Amino acid sequence: MHPILKLVAQRLSLGLLLLLAASALIFIGVELLPGDVAQSILGQSATETALRNLREELGLNEPALTRYFNWLFGALHGDLGTALTNGQDISKAIGERLGNTLFLAFWAALFSVPLAIVLGLIAVRYRNRWPDKLISGITLSTISLPEFVAGYLLMYLFTVEFRIFSPISTIYAGMSLGEKLSAIALPVMVLVLVVLAHMMRMTRAAILNVMQSAYIETAELKGLRPFVIIARHAFPNAIAPVVNVVMLNLAYLVVGVVVVEVVFVYPGMGQYLVDHVTKRDLPVVQACGLIFAAVYIGLNILADVISILANPRLRHPK
Amino acid sequence: MKDDLAMLLDRLDAMGLTRRGFMGRAAAFGAATALGTTLMGGAARAQEAKRGGVLKMGLGGGETTDSLDPGLSDSPVPFSVNRQWGDTIVNVTPDGQIEPALAESFESNHEGTVWTFKIREGVKFHDGSVMTAEDVAATFRRHSDENSKSGALGIMQGISEIAVDGQNVVLTMATGNADLPYLLSDYHLVVQPKGGVDNPAAGIGTGPYKIVSAEPGVRFVFERNADDWNQNRGYYDGVEIIVINDATARTAALQSGQVHMINRIDPKVAKLLSKAPGVQVTHVAGRGHYVFIMHTNTAPFDNKDLRNALKWAINRQELVDKILDGFGSVGNDIPINAAYPLFDGGLEQREYNAEKAAELYKASGHDGSPIELLVADGAFPGAVDAAQLFQQSAQAAGIPLEVKRVPDDGYWSDVWNVKPFCASYWGGRPVQDQMYSTAYLSTADWNDTRFNNPEFDALLLEARAETDLAKRKEIYAKMAAILWDEGGVICPMFNDFIDAHGEAIAGWIEDPNYEMMGGWASSKTWFA
Numbered sequence: 001m002h003p004i005l006k007l008v009a010q011r012l013s014l015g016l017l018l019l020l021a022a023s024a025l026i027f028i029g030v031e032l033l034p035g036d037v038a039q040s041i042l043g044q045s046a047t048e049t050a051l052r053n054l055r056e057e058l059g060l061n062e063p064a065l066t067r068y069f070n071w072l073f074g075a076l077h078g079d080l081g082t083a084l085t086n087g088q089d090i091s092k093a094i095g096e097r098l099g100n101t102l103f104l105a106f107w108a109a110l111f112s113v114p115l116a117i118v119l120g121l122i123a124v125r126y127r128n129r130w131p132d133k134l135i136s137g138i139t140l141s142t143i144s145l146p147e148f149v150a151g152y153l154l155m156y157l158f159t160v161e162f163r164i165f166s167p168i169s170t171i172y173a174g175m176s177l178g179e180k181l182s183a184i185a186l187p188v189m190v191l192v193l194v195v196l197a198h199m200m201r202m203t204r205a206a207i208l209n210v211m212q213s214a215y216i217e218t219a220e221l222k223g224l225r226p227f228v229i230i231a232r233h234a235f236p237n238a239i240a241p242v243v244n245v246v247m248l249n250l251a252y253l254v255v256g257v258v259v260v261e262v263v264f265v266y267p268g269m270g271q272y273l274v275d276h277v278t279k280r281d282l283p284v285v286q287a288c289g290l291i292f293a294a295v296y297i298g299l300n301i302l303a304d305v306i307s308i309l310a311n312p313r314l315r316h317p318k
Numbered sequence: 319m320k321d322d323l324a325m326l327l328d329r330l331d332a333m334g335l336t337r338r339g340f341m342g343r344a345a346a347f348g349a350a351t352a353l354g355t356t357l358m359g360g361a362a363r364a365q366e367a368k369r370g371g372v373l374k375m376g377l378g379g380g381e382t383t384d385s386l387d388p389g390l391s392d393s394p395v396p397f398s399v400n401r402q403w404g405d406t407i408v409n410v411t412p413d414g415q416i417e418p419a420l421a422e423s424f425e426s427n428h429e430g431t432v433w434t435f436k437i438r439e440g441v442k443f444h445d446g447s448v449m450t451a452e453d454v455a456a457t458f459r460r461h462s463d464e465n466s467k468s469g470a471l472g473i474m475q476g477i478s479e480i481a482v483d484g485q486n487v488v489l490t491m492a493t494g495n496a497d498l499p500y501l502l503s504d505y506h507l508v509v510q511p512k513g514g515v516d517n518p519a520a521g522i523g524t525g526p527y528k529i530v531s532a533e534p535g536v537r538f539v540f541e542r543n544a545d546d547w548n549q550n551r552g553y554y555d556g557v558e559i560i561v562i563n564d565a566t567a568r569t570a571a572l573q574s575g576q577v578h579m580i581n582r583i584d585p586k587v588a589k590l591l592s593k594a595p596g597v598q599v600t601h602v603a604g605r606g607h608y609v610f611i612m613h614t615n616t617a618p619f620d621n622k623d624l625r626n627a628l629k630w631a632i633n634r635q636e637l638v639d640k641i642l643d644g645f646g647s648v649g650n651d652i653p654i655n656a657a658y659p660l661f662d663g664g665l666e667q668r669e670y671n672a673e674k675a676a677e678l679y680k681a682s683g684h685d686g687s688p689i690e691l692l693v694a695d696g697a698f699p700g701a702v703d704a705a706q707l708f709q710q711s712a713q714a715a716g717i718p719l720e721v722k723r724v725p726d727d728g729y730w731s732d733v734w735n736v737k738p739f740c741a742s743y744w745g746g747r748p749v750q751d752q753m754y755s756t757a758y759l760s761t762a763d764w765n766d767t768r769f770n771n772p773e774f775d776a777l778l779l780e781a782r783a784e785t786d787l788a789k790r791k792e793i794y795a796k797m798a799a800i801l802w803d804e805g806g807v808i809c810p811m812f813n814d815f816i817d818a819h820g821e822a823i824a825g826w827i828e829d830p831n832y833e834m835m836g837g838w839a840s841s842k843t844w845f846a
Contacts, residue, residue, distance in 0.1 A: 085383035
């Protein structure tokens, strides 16, 4: 077997094991939450009878272990069950939400990743001069700003002062792509601002590291333009750490944007998960947790594989 | 962020009355009632109203877990959503009268034990089927089934028999209750085809708007019901409810004209917002109130002097000014205010009195160990700040009050009604009897102060059966005095409902029953 294929297979099976462990951890976590599922669903107005009826209906009187394995068995067959709270089919509900989350993450990544890398290259080209300081200064201040503050500032600027965009990013079936893009403009901006600095700084640091090498000096002596040296000669050797950071940020764009979702009323996975955690809707929490874990593990495997492919020493092990 | 919204409405089970309301009740008492006047009022207003346009409402207090089953409705968005597509058999008007809806008229026998509701003829559900008395009875049966998860189960338990007699629905009560029509205006009791037994979340009703699409926690779209039985409402071609739980985003959406009306304005920004161009902030005093509750059967709160020391040690006006920013009124350690019918204002208003509190605290013989008050942000908006103000004023009186902050998560199952001293809120009830029976009768499920006073219990039952309104008022005054002196509830304030709408909206009226004009904002307003 090709060593790369073998490696991918190894990583994938490890990833599946990790997923299983993650599902168990999520289950335990939800079990440990204070309060009772039936009470959480029915709220303060619940009477004893209603509580008892609901507990019975939800099978909450069964031992936790039985419930866990029942669920796992269903999930392996592609059946994520129905939400305890409103009886909706989870697979269908999550499908829509996941689609929305990926849509937002895709557009945020499409702008932020190239922008971060180009800015990183520029920062290296003019290192320690004003363009470098300006880029670092701006990106570091946007990452230091909490997401919701950035969101409110943009919202004030672009919806109240200048009415260019909508403060509500709700998207739904039947909107054209243009309408959807206009709706998500502000959250995309916020997300770009939030993830930019991390990737930019890592690109800059990784390339600077390579810039000390002898072959860079050779390239300089050959008389190549500085930007060509950085982009063509230094950057390929700095790809591994950059890819890792990019993947981490992509994962964040998928699983970590609940605050942005709330501020801009975007129907993504984050809000869906949080609502169901509050109501102790275990099947939904488990399903979301699994998907999030899968996204993280998948992107990390991808990062590993790309770093290996980018490094000839790892690509052709002796 | 969500919890403070979600829990706000939980116990607000029914709509209510203003001080003029008891006149309407008096009319409803005993004999047959003609209810034509309120309908004529509606017709007169409708002449100015214009039809057309799509109304967009930005509402906080909705979750992806929400269901369209009216029985499970327990927060602001489901409440407003159900108001679009559904009707109850009667409604409470802004001035506290009972208004006919799906029931044309009703009457009861003299004892108030047998009630007959005449159901309106020719009303069609959105699926085209005709609504009958059977549907109404089936709805009531579904909500009164012991296995029901309905929020109206408690209300329905007093009804021993639900029968259909032609176009009439006849309800038989175990004990007489003159307040029954008010109880049946409860927003859970939306009439559904065949009672909604097969599919409670179908969203098929008789309301002014039909559901086009429903995405819980995100967006609901409605179109006008052209066959509406009541042509004096539902002036918009369509309604869109967008769930915006973030208060800042909600305000920005209104300011930028993305939505026409929003609910739940934070009192702290209400004054600022009212200065913004094109925005109208409305507020109306209701029966909702915030409380600190002590278990009267648990040490040290089983000591009446200590309880009263704490009651004198809270600065109510300061709380109204700082927590509600003036959008509310001071409470007086009873859950009743002037918004209730038969309210007697003769009770002494408790003010902050450090000397009196110190004196009572000394008399209680308390050992000086810290008195712990449990509070979470979700107990009511500003609860933690309110508790800290309480702590300061109490400590000034020498009472060692300590505030212990606990998480919102699990607050209603692990702290409220469990711990001996904590913060909470009540949404109020339409009538005094229901408020007292829900939380102050010694046998009540939600007797969250563990109040056990045989005299009080006896007076409550006596009042329920009393048909003479003057006598009833007297009894309620006596009960208020007992609770004021003996009770475990510290009620610092009653909160207002604060909404806002854009200048395009006409026909907005104050409705103390609940936010968004008691849920009727989309039915009764129009584009100017």
